[in-house]
Amino acid sequence: MIMWAALKSSILLSVLCPVALAAIWQSPSQLPSKKYDYIIIGGGAGGSVLANRLSETSSVNVLLIEAGSSDYKNLNIEVPQYVGRLIRSQFDWNFTTVAQSGLNGRSILYERGHVLGGSTAVNFMAYCRGSKDDWNRFAKVTGDQGWSWNSILPYAKKMENFVGPIDGRDISNEVDWNSHGHTGPLRTSVPMYPISTDSRVLNTTSQLSSEFPFNLDYNGVSGNTLGVGWAQFSIANGERQSAALGYLDPILDRRNLDILVNTHVTQLIQTGTSSGKPVFRGVQFSQPGSSQVFKLTASQEVIVSAGAVKTPQLLMLSGIGDSTTLSKFGIKTIVNSPDVGKNLQDHPLVTSSFTVNSTNTLDNLNFDPTFAAQQLQLWQNGHTGQLGLPAANQIAWLRLPSSSGVLQGAQDPSAGPTSAHHEFIITDAYIGFTGQFPAGGNFLTFFTVVVSPASRGSITIQSTNPFDAPVIDAGFFTSEFDVQTMRESIKSMRRFTSAPAWKDWIISEYGDDFINAQTDAQIEAYARASAETINHASSTAAMGKTGSSGSGSGVLNSDLTVKGTVGLRVVDASAFPFIPAAHTQAPVYILAERAADLIKSVNPVY
Ligand SMILES: Cc1cc2nc3c(=O)[nH]c(=O)nc-3n(C[C@H](O)[C@H](O)[C@H](O)COP(=O)(O)OP(=O)(O)OC[C@H]3O[C@@H](n4cnc5c(N)ncnc54)[C@H](O)[C@@H]3O)c2cc1C
Ligand SMILES: *[C@@H]1O[C@H](CO)[C@@H](O)[C@H](O)[C@H]1NC(C)=O
Numbered sequence: 001m002i003m004w005a006a007l008k009s010s011i012l013l014s015v016l017c018p019v020a021l022a023a024i025w026q027s028p029s030q031l032p033s034k035k036y037d038y039i040i041i042g043g044g045a046g047g048s049v050l051a052n053r054l055s056e057t058s059s060v061n062v063l064l065i066e067a068g069s070s071d072y073k074n075l076n077i078e079v080p081q082y083v084g085r086l087i088r089s090q091f092d093w094n095f096t097t098v099a100q101s102g103l104n105g106r107s108i109l110y111e112r113g114h115v116l117g118g119s120t121a122v123n124f125m126a127y128c129r130g131s132k133d134d135w136n137r138f139a140k141v142t143g144d145q146g147w148s149w150n151s152i153l154p155y156a157k158k159m160e161n162f163v164g165p166i167d168g169r170d171i172s173n174e175v176d177w178n179s180h181g182h183t184g185p186l187r188t189s190v191p192m193y194p195i196s197t198d199s200r201v202l203n204t205t206s207q208l209s210s211e212f213p214f215n216l217d218y219n220g221v222s223g224n225t226l227g228v229g230w231a232q233f234s235i236a237n238g239e240r241q242s243a244a245l246g247y248l249d250p251i252l253d254r255r256n257l258d259i260l261v262n263t264h265v266t267q268l269i270q271t272g273t274s275s276g277k278p279v280f281r282g283v284q285f286s287q288p289g290s291s292q293v294f295k296l297t298a299s300q301e302v303i304v305s306a307g308a309v310k311t312p313q314l315l316m317l318s319g320i321g322d323s324t325t326l327s328k329f330g331i332k333t334i335v336n337s338p339d340v341g342k343n344l345q346d347h348p349l350v351t352s353s354f355t356v357n358s359t360n361t362l363d364n365l366n367f368d369p370t371f372a373a374q375q376l377q378l379w380q381n382g383h384t385g386q387l388g389l390p391a392a393n394q395i396a397w398l399r400l401p402s403s404s405g406v407l408q409g410a411q412d413p414s415a416g417p418t419s420a421h422h423e424f425i426i427t428d429a430y431i432g433f434t435g436q437f438p439a440g441g442n443f444l445t446f447f448t449v450v451v452s453p454a455s456r457g458s459i460t461i462q463s464t465n466p467f468d469a470p471v472i473d474a475g476f477f478t479s480e481f482d483v484q485t486m487r488e489s490i491k492s493m494r495r496f497t498s499a500p501a502w503k504d505w506i507i508s509e510y511g512d513d514f515i516n517a518q519t520d521a522q523i524e525a526y527a528r529a530s531a532e533t534i535n536h537a538s539s540t541a542a543m544g545k546t547g548s549s550g551s552g553s554g555v556l557n558s559d560l561t562v563k564g565t566v567g568l569r570v571v572d573a574s575a576f577p578f579i580p581a582a583h584t585q586a587p588v589y590i591l592a593e594r595a596a597d598l599i600k601s602v603n604p605v606y
């Protein structure tokens with residue numbers, strides 16, 4: 001019966017990914033009857049790292065439970081330029097925020113990955129470690145030097161296999177090769193080909209060098225992210241590198257690892273008491289639409305890696321949260337942990353486009369079906385062509401100049417002088433989330449992003465039904481500091497694009513909303529009317545100082561164990577005490593790599 005299940009699963013799987021063996025189970029009834037040492041909830045960035053590292057020792061049995069499917073080799077996931085097709089697809093949880101008071105009452109989409117690989121299978125693939133000051137601030141607020149920049153650098157290298165681009169060009173002017181790991185599970189690189197805007201971006205760094213200096217590697221070992229540099233991505237050989245592809249796909253033949261997909265963990269179960277604390281080694285799970293409920297216990301630990309939106313929901317449904325909130329829903333409080341779901345931090349973005357004097361931009365993929373079909377052919381024949389290009393060949397990380405006035409009298413929310421306040425992502429095509437998508441043309445688009453926000457949002461529950469979406473309040477622009485930072489970022493972008501390098505390229509600003517945003521007040525109104533999320537939700541179950549308790553002291557100890565419990569950890573973006581001034585996937589991989597060592601250090605089997 002078990003054999004048949006394994007066979008069925010491997011037949012199913014061989015359709016999706018021909019090389020894989022078994023280990024992926026499509027439903028709970030197929031699971032072999034085994035005693036698990038560790039049960040991991042969520043197969044995204046955090047969960048995939050742990051599933052891999054904890055199962056490195058063959059005597060340790062690991063179960064990974066993922067709500068989404070195992071279709072991480074779907075074409076729309078693999079092809080970098082198809083990232084837009086993943087929004088509101090089977091791979092998206094389809095969340096929406098509540099009305100955002102800082103965004104004129106708009107609700108915005110809040111995409112999250114719902115597939116093995118989690119959000120790394122649907123994200124924009126930008127790869128950034130965060131700054132030296134970001135990590136040193138983690139060390140400071142947790143009192144744990146293990147989170148300092150110098151301590152995490154070995155993990156940043158361990159996770160990474162930085163490879164050269166597909167065209168074999170000399171990249172010594174694009175990256176500091178020695179700052180990177182070259183043998184880890186996750187392949188990363190610089191963009192596969194140069195594009196026509198590259199020289200203009202780079203010439204801007206010499207023409208306006210004081211505001212926009214060149215930085216050879218914003219992921220360099222110095223930890224100084226500031227400046228304009230070649231972007232790095234979790235793309236290699238023209239193909240998305242998700243956590244599933246990097247950390248799970250190569251180990252599907254491990255007999256001691258079981259991966260259960262299409263299955264939602266609905267509750268953490270208290271299995272006993274130890275030294276007066278509740279032990280949480282049990283999990284309850286089921287499949288959507290099925291009334292069958294399954295329960296399993298782990299002999300060592302349960303690890304929650306459901307991401308910054310679903311992790312706090314699961315904790316609350318399990319009696320771990322603010323007792324006032326829990327009692328409103330009739331949930332018995334087992335651990336009164338007031339910070340669960342509070343402190344949500346995320347990065348708001350605005351896109352602004354220009355029409356350009358060229359017929360050769362990435363827009364042709366959107367507007368010319370014949371060209372798009374040819375490019376798909378190229379990609380399928382050997383991963384060449386434009387479909388393997390990322391959203392940007394360069395990124396800028398910038399601090400507010402003191403002349404902007406924004407920092408005067410305000411508390412600077414950034415982690416320190418190596419952390420940016422705002423970011424530009426420079427795209428060789430039209431991208432827009434609000435407004436009307438043009439029917440044709442050639443464009444240049446800047447994402448301006450507030451990366452050290454002062455605003456805070458929250459995640460809470462709307463009911464005790466685990467299949468109901470949590471209540472998401474991004475809190476965008478509830479702090480004046482953030483809307484002013486966005487305003488300054490847009491003004492800074494206009495200075496950038498007025499450099500001589502853009503003179504015969506940019507024709508004009510595009511769209512009345514952008515064109516008419518001229519005074520400070522108008523630019524702020526433009527930002528409130530058009531901001532969206534870059535999907536970096538963080539800090540909803542944050543770590544604090546080990547042993548401290550009460551409101552503001554965090555949900556986790558600095559070793560990521562849940563305060564007030566035994567046998568339970570959280571290892572995902574929820575754990576960051578502050579959102580890094582970076583795209584968040586690499587910081588989660590780094591956090592999870594260290595978490596694996598922390599878990600191993602207390603189990604003599606390793
Ligand atoms: C659209 C988008 C674009 C992004 N762009 C970038 C980018 O360019 N660069 C970058 O660095 N970062 C980017 N990010 C953010 C980055 O992907 C995340 O920070 C990172 O993946 C978070 O890792 P995680 O482990 O916390 O959660 P996730 O990777 O989201 O994994 C959580 C997993 O848990 C599963 N799960 C949730 N609840 C349950 C449950 N109850 N039972 C079982 N399974 C469950 C989910 O299905 C998911 O697979 C983006 C994110 C999105 C959504
Ligand atoms: C999200 O919405 C899309 C479009 O309605 C749907 O096809 C998809 O199944 C939904 N995702 C999930 C996880 O339900």
Ligand SMILES: *[C@@H]1O[C@H](CO)[C@@H](O)[C@H](O)[C@H]1NC(C)=O
Pocket residue numbers: 199200203500501
């Ligand atoms: C960039 O600068 C180089 C070197 O000065 C010059 O040759 C090139 O034409 C410039 N490119 C653009 C687009 O300005």
Ligand SMILES: *[C@@H]1O[C@H](CO)[C@@H](O)[C@H](O)[C@H]1NC(C)=O
Pocket residue numbers: 357503504505
């Ligand atoms: C457009 O670009 C061409 C070169 O490709 C240049 O000769 C021409 O002057 C540009 N036009 C404008 C309006 O800048």
